[in-house]
Amino acid sequence: MILPKLTSLLFALTFLLLSCSDSNQQKLVVYSPHGKELLEDFAKRFESAYPDVRVEWLDMGAQDALDRVRSEKANPQGDIWWGAPAPSFMQAAREGLLQAYRPSWAGAVDSAYHDPQDLWYGTWVTPEIIMYNNRALTAEAAPQDWDEVLSEQWRDKIVLRDPLASGTMRAIFFAMIYRDYRLTGSTAAGFDWLRRLDANTKSYAANPTLLYLALSRGEAQFTLWNHPDVPLQSQTYGHPFSYVVPKSGVPLVPEGLAIIAGAPHLELAKTFYEFVTTPESFIYAAQKYWRIPARMDLDFSQFPPETNPQQFPALPLDWKLYADSSETWMKYWDANIRNRGKKN
Template sequence: MKHTYLLAGLAAGLAPGIAAADELNLICSADIVICELLVERFEEGHDIDVNMVRLSSGEAYAKLRAEARNPQTDLWWAGSGDPHLQAANDKLTHPYESARLSELHDWAVTQAENAEYRTVGVYSGALGWGYNTEILAAKGIEPPKCWADLTDPSLKGEIQIADPNSSGTAYTALATLVQLMGEDEAFAYLAELGANVSQYTKSGSAPVKAAARGETGIGIVFMHDAVAQADEGFPIEVVAPCEGTGYEVGSMSIIDGAYNLEAAKTFYDWALSAEAQNLMPEARSFQLPSNRAAVASEKAPALEDIKLIDYDFAEYGKTDVRQRLLDRWSKEIGAAF
């Protein structure tokens, strides 16, 4: 295979100024199986070598910010949209209007418009959780159906959720609760929830994987990540919270100052195609694709069947809003853990 997977960081030999014109330095913020499949299929059809690193979306944003004066990355694919919008707000990403925009769902185009075309939606999925039916049954715990149920004392030590500083999934949860409850009420809820949390993970999908392995009872994640575990045969039941929930617009951004700009545009256009997005079910990915002609897995949670809030992507993707909420979370929730 031509591609190189770099799981800790981009190789020193890929410094700007010496990379070949037919290379692409890619950050992927999806599950590694999806990342590897996309890279493999892209390289099969293009004379471009992809050097890929897998980072959570919070880590990806931090990397782009740290390297702003000397970009090491050309393109960032996937991860929840809020950090992509923050990167756009900070002018860390490059405006690009793909010819494929007309093929996309309105929510994907709106994401691009909100970012002045510095990012675009590639998939969507709703927030919820997955619980291990065997663990809860063995302990006589009533399965939670609502956000309010997650603070029940019977669930002490049975919940995992990611740290919103590293995880776009967890930031979406934080912003969702603020929009559902109001900010002070949401932080009071998170403090109460914290009594039941056994671990704040780095990766957004890690909590439900831990639940699948029997290490915890409940993982708060995007619902499609819980579906993926159930599809693999684990005793995971998927829940959309009764009060309503937020959702993500997983996004893609070209990096401002990208050394391999044309290669980045080539991947960007390909990743928006129905051909590329139809690969997702093959990787056991159950998000909803942004290309209208792409076909989601029949197991993917349907947004029309879920009570969704009117999630304000523009507001909660702002740099100052996002940073203020993260700082408050670190001070009031993270520090108390």
């Protein structure tokens, strides 16, 4: 009888010690659309440098991240919001959702890539491109520019990420509307463009994984998406993806980073902020995840050619207008254009 009791006692003590060990760990909560590969990788790197910290990351769309920070304003649960187009951070800044923090490298980014009150800073610049299935299309046969995707030859051959939850798709849609809006002050031509795109769209994927599967399986031949995911998905997972840089230019989207207002672990959030934005982290992210840094004080000879910003001619965009108008424009698209293009 003594041995079983001793065994039970030892088990209880072990469980208590493990519980105490876990309770001594600090928890940092990160909201991000950067994808599980990058998030898990950087979480492990941070935990290795700070063994008493456990990083809990939640991978979600950019709009989902903004909505979550909004919904938790009265009782913040997250510490860091890492990644989304700059206009999402502009909206959050206006709504008092962000904590001011001036990073050590603040002087190394263009003024267009950060908030004047230090509420957010740009980390990466993401080009939006045309991603295609290279088993279904050759580089020459794939659309070479934005307007070419509207050709009737692509009817039911396009899959898109659901734009309502996706910062990438919202940026692309905004860019297509803004091309004529900046000349005429009217959204009519832009919405007509989106209506014709909808007519060619076979489906809207609820998340990136479903987007990749649909394109990889040949359910569609191409999509409109972000550049870093093309080499990541093709080289890491073997998806048959290649990309075209549209001849007329691409949206170059600054991706932001911010501390959430009322963050439960403010000092730890500042430490994480600095950790993921060191020169070493930027070089690592470029070499492994093809991310183009917003910082201009780095040694670009260490960056892969795929991350050379000169290969991506920029479309003119007004990010303040995006922040002010995107929500209204997307609601109009959802109510009046989604899944209606084929009826016209």
